[in-house]
Amino acid sequence: MLMVTTNLHNEQIRLRPFQATDVADYFEMVQNRDIAVNAGFTPVNDMMEAQYLLGRQLQQPQVFAMVLVATDKVIGSVGLYERMNNQGEPAPRQMDLGYMLNANYWHQGYMTAAVHLLQRYGFQDLQLERITASCLAPNVASRRILEHAGFEQYDQVTHPSYAQFGAGQTELFFERVAPQTTVGGDDHAAG
DSSP: OOEEEEOTTSOEEEEEEOOGGGHHHHHHHHTOHHHHHHHTSOOOOSHHHHHHHHHHHHTOTTEEEEEETTTOOEEEEEEEEEEEOTTSSEEEEEEEEEEEEOGGGTTSSHHHHHHHHHHHIIIIISOOSEEEEEEETTOHHHHHHHHHTTOEEEEEEEOOTTOSSSTTOEEEEEEEEOOOOOBTTBOOOOO
């Protein structure tokens, strides 16, 4: 899959499947504690651990590397992950949005552009009805990305102090439902 968009500075990015050769750029992201904590995993200590995590990404068909077109550098990851219902089964026509970005590229519009692009892909190409996402309350930048993409907060939970992810912090839950199709000549848009 090749998708091209631009950020606020007119630099082009594309989304493509991860490749095993992306490990050095991937390691640059997943060793960063701030990125790992916000994305819900423990930061890696070496290339072998990064290769393991990247191997897991390679198995996710709807997870893409964010690549700077000019340099071919992987600067982030954005993807749609299987969403489970209350019975522990895959929720039909729903997926969870997840993303992370190399800290050197924060606050430059890259992730906002990528989330918009992936959201369009999810609703148009995959025919999803709902995309959900979450972030920890202190992660204001992530919350703004979601809000800018039309996501609305529908719930929140404060994790116990012993939780593996977000111990003692409040996690905010967001959703975006598919825009409605034309009915009787009128366009109805949700969200």
